[in-house]
Structure formats: C-alpha cells, structure tokens
Amino acid sequence: MKIADTAHNEGPSAFAQAAELELRKVSKRYPGQREPAIRELSLTVPAGEVCVLVGPSGSGKTTAMRLINRMIPITSGDILLGGRSVLEREPRQLRREIGYVIQQVGLFPHLSVGENIATVPRLLGWPKERIAARVHELLELIGLDPQEMNGRYPAQLSGGQRQRVGVARALAADPPLMLMDEPFGAIDPINRARLQDEFLGLQEKVKKTVVFVTHDIDEAIKMGDRIAILREGGVLAQYDTPREILTHPADEFVARFVGADRGLKRLALTKVAELKLAEPNGSRPDPGADVVRRVSPETSVRDALSLMLTEGGEPLTVVDADGRVEGLLTLGVIEQLLSDEAEEPAPDAAQPQPERTR
Amino acid sequence: MTPAVLAAAGPVIPNFAAQSSSCEIHNRLFCTGWISRNWGPVLWPALREHIVLALVAVAIGFVIAMALAVAAHRFAWLERPTTLVTTILYTIPALALFELLAAPVGLNVFSAEIALVSYTLLILFRNILAGLRAVPADVLDAAEGVGMSQTQTLLRVELPLALPAIVAGLRIAVVTIIALATIVYVVYDRGLGVPIHTALGEGPFKTELIAAGVLAIGLALLADGLLVIAQRLLTPWARAS
Numbered sequence: 001m002k003i004a005d006t007a008h009n010e011g012p013s014a015f016a017q018a019a020e021l022e023l024r025k026v027s028k029r030y031p032g033q034r035e036p037a038i039r040e041l042s043l044t045v046p047a048g049e050v051c052v053l054v055g056p057s058g059s060g061k062t063t064a065m066r067l068i069n070r071m072i073p074i075t076s077g078d079i080l081l082g083g084r085s086v087l088e089r090e091p092r093q094l095r096r097e098i099g100y101v102i103q104q105v106g107l108f109p110h111l112s113v114g115e116n117i118a119t120v121p122r123l124l125g126w127p128k129e130r131i132a133a134r135v136h137e138l139l140e141l142i143g144l145d146p147q148e149m150n151g152r153y154p155a156q157l158s159g160g161q162r163q164r165v166g167v168a169r170a171l172a173a174d175p176p177l178m179l180m181d182e183p184f185g186a187i188d189p190i191n192r193a194r195l196q197d198e199f200l201g202l203q204e205k206v207k208k209t210v211v212f213v214t215h216d217i218d219e220a221i222k223m224g225d226r227i228a229i230l231r232e233g234g235v236l237a238q239y240d241t242p243r244e245i246l247t248h249p250a251d252e253f254v255a256r257f258v259g260a261d262r263g264l265k266r267l268a269l270t271k272v273a274e275l276k277l278a279e280p281n282g283s284r285p286d287p288g289a290d291v292v293r294r295v296s297p298e299t300s301v302r303d304a305l306s307l308m309l310t311e312g313g314e315p316l317t318v319v320d321a322d323g324r325v326e327g328l329l330t331l332g333v334i335e336q337l338l339s340d341e342a343e344e345p346a347p348d349a350a351q352p353q354p355e356r357t358r
Numbered sequence: 359m360t361p362a363v364l365a366a367a368g369p370v371i372p373n374f375a376a377q378s379s380s381c382e383i384h385n386r387l388f389c390t391g392w393i394s395r396n397w398g399p400v401l402w403p404a405l406r407e408h409i410v411l412a413l414v415a416v417a418i419g420f421v422i423a424m425a426l427a428v429a430a431h432r433f434a435w436l437e438r439p440t441t442l443v444t445t446i447l448y449t450i451p452a453l454a455l456f457e458l459l460a461a462p463v464g465l466n467v468f469s470a471e472i473a474l475v476s477y478t479l480l481i482l483f484r485n486i487l488a489g490l491r492a493v494p495a496d497v498l499d500a501a502e503g504v505g506m507s508q509t510q511t512l513l514r515v516e517l518p519l520a521l522p523a524i525v526a527g528l529r530i531a532v533v534t535i536i537a538l539a540t541i542v543y544v545v546y547d548r549g550l551g552v553p554i555h556t557a558l559g560e561g562p563f564k565t566e567l568i569a570a571g572v573l574a575i576g577l578a579l580l581a582d583g584l585l586v587i588a589q590r591l592l593t594p595w596a597r598a599s
Binding site: 179 | 496497594595
C-alpha cells in the first residue's frame with residue numbers, strides 16, 4: 001500500500017509519487033434536469049502538474065472537481081487516478097488519498113491546528129509519533145512556527161494562516177492528487193498573491209498532481225501548468241498551456257473569456273531574461289538619474305513594459321543582481337517577442353513543421 | 359383553614375413537641391434549632407433522594423432525546439412528529455400526569471421517573487437538534503472531503519461542535535426537573551417535595567418550608583453552575599478568538 005511506503009522516511013523525500021489523472025468522457029446529469037452539468041469531459045493531467053479548471057459560473061468547474069473524489073456521483077464515463085478507475089474504489093478510502101482544499105477552508109473549529117492537520121493520518125490509523133512528526137514537518141513547510149501554532153484553534157488564526165493550515169491538512173497523508181476549489185478566493189488581493197506564490201513554491205517541492213478550480217483567469221494563468229476552460233453546460237472549450245491559450249484561443253468564447261488584454265497577459269508569462277535584448281550603449285549603467293529606468297532580468301515583460309510606458313517609451317537598462325548590464329529593453333524587443341509567438345503553430349495545427357522558414 | 363382556626367388549634371408542630379423550642383412553638387420565620395435536629399433524619403435524606411430523582415430523569419431523558427435528535431438530524435421528516443409528541447408531553451400539567459400514571463404504573467419510582475423524563479424530552483431534543491444543525495456547511499464539506507464516514511462526522515465533528523447547544527439544553531432541563539421533582543411526592547414519597555408537603559399540610563410550618571425550598575433552589579443553582587464549568591472545560595475552542 002502506498003501509505004505504508006512512506007512510513008519510515010519523514011521529510012520532503014516522504015512525498016508519495018504524484019499520479020496521473022485522466023478523465024474519460026465524463027458526464028454528469030442531475031436527476032430531473034434535462035441538460036447535463038458536465039458533458040463528455042475528457043482530459044489528462046500529467047503527474048505532478050497543476051491543471052486549472054476555469055470558466056464562468058454555471059460551467060460546472062466545481063462539479064467536475066467533485067466528481068474526481070466521488071463527492072458527486074458520475075453519471076457516465078470514467079476517471080482514472082494513477083491508471084486505476086476511481087469507480088472501483090471505496091469512496092471514503094479514495095478521499096483519504098486525495099487532498100481536499102476548499103475556499104471557506106472548513107477547518108474543524110473545535111480542533112487545534114495540529115489536530116486539524118492530523119485529521120487524515122488519524123483516519124488512516126497512523127501511529128501517534130509518526131503523526132506528530134508529520135504535523136511538525138508540515139507546519140514548517142507552510143511557514144508556521146510549530147511551537148507557537150500547533151496548539152492554536154482556527155479562530156485564533158488570520159485568514160491567510162487558516163488557508164495555509166487547510167493546505168497542510170490536505171497534504172498530510174501524502175496524497176498523489178490534490179483538489180483545490182477556489183482556495184484563495186476569500187483572501188484579500190495582496191495576501192492572495194502571496195499565498196499563490198507560496199503555493200507555487202510549495203508545489204515546486206511536493207510536486208503533486210493538482211486540480212485547481214477558479215473563476216479568475218489571471219489566477220488560472222499564474223497557477224496552471226495547463227488550463228481547462230469550461231463553458232456553460234460543462235463543455236470543455238480548450239485545454240492547453242497558459243501560453244497557448246493566450247496566443248491561440250480556440251474560439252470566440254475562449255478569446256472573450258481570457259479578455260481583451262490577453263496580449264498583456266502573455267507578456268506577464270515571460271521574463272525579461274528570456275528576451276533577445278538590444279546591445280547596450282556602454283558596459284555600465286548610467287549612474288544616478290537612470291536608476292528608475294533599470295529592470296532586473298527576473299521582472300516580467302508586462303511589468304517592464306508598464307515601466308517603460310511610464311518613462312515615456314525610453315529603453316530600459318536590464319541590470320542583473322551583480323549590477324552588470326545585460327542589455328537594453330526597447331519597444332522593438334517586445335514587438336519581436338509578440339510576432340515570434342504569433343507565428344508559433346497552435347498545437348492542434350501541429351503538423352510536421354519542424355523548421356519554420358521565413 | 360383560616361388563620362383564626364389555626365390559632366385556636368394552637369401550635370401545630372408534629373412529632374417533636376417534646377423537643378420544640380419556643381421559636382418552633384410560635385412558628386417564627388426560621389428556627390435554626392429545628393434545622394440542626396432535622397438535618398440528619400429529614401432534610402439530608404430528602405435532598406439525596408431529590409438529587410437521585412433529578413439525575414436519573416435527566417440522564418434517561420438525555421439518552422432518549424439524543425437518539426431522537428440524531429435520528430431527526432439524519433432523517434429530517436422525523437422532526438415534526440417528534441416535536442409534536444414531546445411538545446404534548448411537555449404541556450400536560452404535571453399533577454395531572456402523575457395522576458394519569460398512578461393507575462397503570464402504580465405509586466412508585468417508575469411513575470415519578472416517567473413523568474420527569476417526559477418533561478426533559480422537548481427541551482433536550484430541540485437543543486441537541488439545533489446544535490447539530492448549526493454546524494457550518496464548509497466544515498461538513500471538509501469532513502466529507504477528507505473521507506470521514508457519517509458516523510465519524512457525527513462523533514468527531516458534529517457532536518463536539520453541538521456541545522454548547524447541548525449543554526444549554528441540559529441546563530434548562532436540569533433546573534426544570536429539580537423544580538418539578540418537588541411534586542413527585544404525589545406518587546412517590548421521596549425528595550424535597552416530602553418535607554415541603556409536610557410543612558404546608560401541617561401548618562404551614564415556616565422553617566421546614568423555607569429549609570426544603572432553599573435546598574431545592576440551591577441544588578438547581580449548583581447544578582447549573584456545574585454545567586457551566588463543565589462546558590468551559592469541554593469547549594476550550596469556543597473561547598478562543
């Protein structure tokens with residue numbers, strides 16, 4: 001059993017192998033309703049990737065997520081987790097192997113932070129010492145001081161801390177899959193951005209397969225390795241990487257859904273370091289007055305462009321952490337990026353066309 | 359009896375004439391001498407019996423009400439008939455209920471307890487059910503999502519979170535039953551109702567009436583206080599905010 005495999009080695013190495021998730025023509029029709037809530041949804045999430053389900057309300061994204069851990073019964077089709085149908089599994093056993101995070105967090109108010117995190121390991125009957133070690137490890141992983149936070153009750157935490165504890169509870173038993181339903185939806189924008197960054201950092205370490213539901217396309221672009229855009233009636237409109245969706249939206253609906261500013265959103269996906277910069281005028285940045293016109297290579301192209309526009313369209317000097325000039329960022333450089341991306345073939349039009357010639 | 363007749367009959371202190379002080383002979387408000395002589399033979403046994411009567415009634419009532427509330431929590435249609443029946447029981451005048459029970463059940467502890475238990479049901483049922491239903495939806499969703507069974511959710515999540523409401527119901531029930539148990543003497547001559555009845559019937563003899571009455575009130579307040587303390591100990595999370 002997978003659970004037993006991780007029994008002896010605590011620490012980052014203890015994380016169970018993430019599993020591939022495959023939805024095969026999954027449909028959900030509620031009794032007494034003519035139209036299905038989910039219509040023949042098929043998609044595969046490779047192990048260790050974040051798949052964001054996004055769409056307007058009524059698109060069935062939360063329904064789709066809850067079909068996976070069988071909190072909503074499937075009408076037809078199949079869902080495979082690690083190659084094995086979830087329909088063969090006892091639902092409660094299945095859920096204990098799938099991390100579950102919801103917007104309102106749903107921490108148990110009468111249990112301490114430590115006891116909340118220990119919920120699934122306890123249901124699985126882990127020995128006490130192993131549970132204690134795991135709770136300690138997870139508190140450190142989410143950046144909460146174990147000594148201080150272990151005994152607190154949820155009512156004594158801030159919204160952000162509660163959400164972190166919710167994620168830790170979902171991670172407690174090393175699930176190969178995590179389901180997250182608008183996990184940061186109830187958090188103010190500044191803390192939301194921080195929690196998103198934290199989660200991405202965490203995901204770097206734990207490498208879970210994640211199904212992440214949101215209605216916010218910007219969050220989808222930021223969090224997703226792949227994005228599944230659903231339209232009303234639970235129809236999959238497009239399933240692709242964020243870059244592909246922004247560059248080659250499959251249809252009108254997707255183009256409208258990602259927004260008129262999709263060009264700018266695309267720029268947000270690229271870092272200045274990835275651009276072919278123009279030659280600098282000198283080897284050292286102009287001292288003093290030019291300080292505002294410098295950017296680090298780690299800045300997103302979108303933010304750099306914004307700065308450039310603020311500075312009247314003047315080129316920016318790209319300076320690395322050691323103060324070395326890497327090049328000049330001009331409007332021309334950004335134009336080049338956009339025209340390069342526009343000419344990349346869309347994946348469904350991916351005919352054998354290895355070398356593009358101009 | 360009118361006061362005039364009483365006066366003509368003279369002091370009416372039964373059984374203790376030989377030891378009676380002048381306080382008792384003149385039936386003054388409160389005679390400490392009577393208390394000290396009668397604590398052992400009369401008051402303490404009555405108080406002990408009273409505690410047992412009330413404890414047994416609340417305990418049995420709690421078990422029944424808990425079962426009914428858990429069932430009504432799972433099957434919502436059970437709430438109406440249960441509420442109806444327990445409400446009817448609750449509205450029957452206590453004396454009438456004792457009389458009703460006396461014929462089939464007899465003048466014994468069973469009549470007493472059946473009546474007392476029936477008065478706890480409505481209060482406890484309603485409070486337990488309200489407590490179970492007040493558990494936030496997101497908490498229940500999380501419980502299901504982490505793979506708890508219905509029984510695990512009930513025992514580990516719903517009942518602990520319903521504790522404040524349950525204790526609130528217990529407090530009302532306990533105070534009600536301690537008061538009500540003073541008329542149990544009608545079918546079963548135990549409890550603080552016995553000295554109260556004696557004091558009323560024979561005089562009234564003020565000292566005995568006051569002593570037994572104060573014991574009943576004190577017992578109710580003490581039980582209420584103990585429940586408050588118990589709740590604070592059982593729900594440390596409720597104060598954390």
